[in-house]
Each structure stands twice: as structure tokens, then as C-alpha cells.
Amino acid sequence: MADKTPGESNARFATRIDPSKEGLSKEQMNFIRQVELEQWKKKSQMMRTRNVVTGLAIGxxxxxxxxxxxxxxxxxxxxxELDEEAKRARMQGPKTGAN
Structure with missing residues (x-):
């Protein structure tokens, strides 16, 4: 184990597959659908929360x-109203020739 360099491993990596091209069993297809549904639920809940916060901010x-x-x-x-009061005051004020 100490002989291996960091990053080198015999573990298999998750690969993306196309269910329409791969020969998958019904059980595997059902599992894929379940996983996709769970991921969609999690993502939609996060989006719903974000949309509510955005809506409240805009509101x-x-x-x-x-x-x-x-x-x-x-x-x-x-x-x-102040302008009207000033006009009334000018009108009621002393009459001089400077109007």
C-alpha cells in the first residue's frame, strides 16, 4: 500500500451510461429511475426554497x-398646502406698490 503513489488506485470509477444503449435489466432500470427521482426531489426542494426567497425579496x-x-x-x-398658505399670506398682507 505504501508503494502506490497518491491518486493511483484500483477502484472503479462511476461512469455515465446511456440506458437506451446499454443492455440493462428491469431491476437496474428501476433503480436508475429511483435514484433519478430522489435527485430530482432534492433539487426541486432547493429550487423551491430559492424561488420563495427570491419572490419575497422582489415583493x-x-x-x-x-x-x-x-x-x-x-x-x-x-x-x-404651504404654497397656498404663502399665497394667502401675500394676499392678506399690506398692500404696497411693489406687488
Whole structure:
């Protein structure tokens, strides 16, 4: 064992096979389907979680923009009210020839 260099092994590597070209038994095909189904379930759960997080982030951004828009529009109304008060004050103020 000490004679072998690192990385050199007699272990077989997993190879990718094409089930349509290989002569596989029914049991082997069923096992492949089960493994693929489990991998698909795991991947779909991760994708679902990622999609929910992304959806919540986009929703929060939209609500933030919506809220800020309402806030800024209400501020504009306050500024309009101040302008109206200033006009009334000018109209009620002393009349001079400098109008």
C-alpha cells in the first residue's frame, strides 16, 4: 500500500451510461429511475426554497417602492398646502406698490 503513489488506485470509477444503449435489466432500470427521482426531489426542494426567497425579496422591493411613492406624493401635497398658505399670506398682507 505504501508503494502506490497518491491518486493511483484500483477502484472503479462511476461512469455515465446511456440506458437506451446499454443492455440493462428491469431491476437496474428501476433503480436508475429511483435514484433519478430522489435527485430530482432534492433539487426541486432547493429550487423551491430559492424561488420563495427570491419572490419575497422582489415583493419586499415592490412594496418598498409603493410605500415610498405614497409617502413622497403625500409630501408634495404638504408642499402645495404651504404654497397656498404663502399665497394667502401675500394676499392678506399690506398692500404696497411693489406687488
Amino acid at each position: 419586499a422591493l415592490v412594496l418598498g417602492i409603493y410605500g415610498y411613492t405614497f409617502y413622497s406624493v403625500s409630501q408634495e401635497r404638504v408642499m402645495d
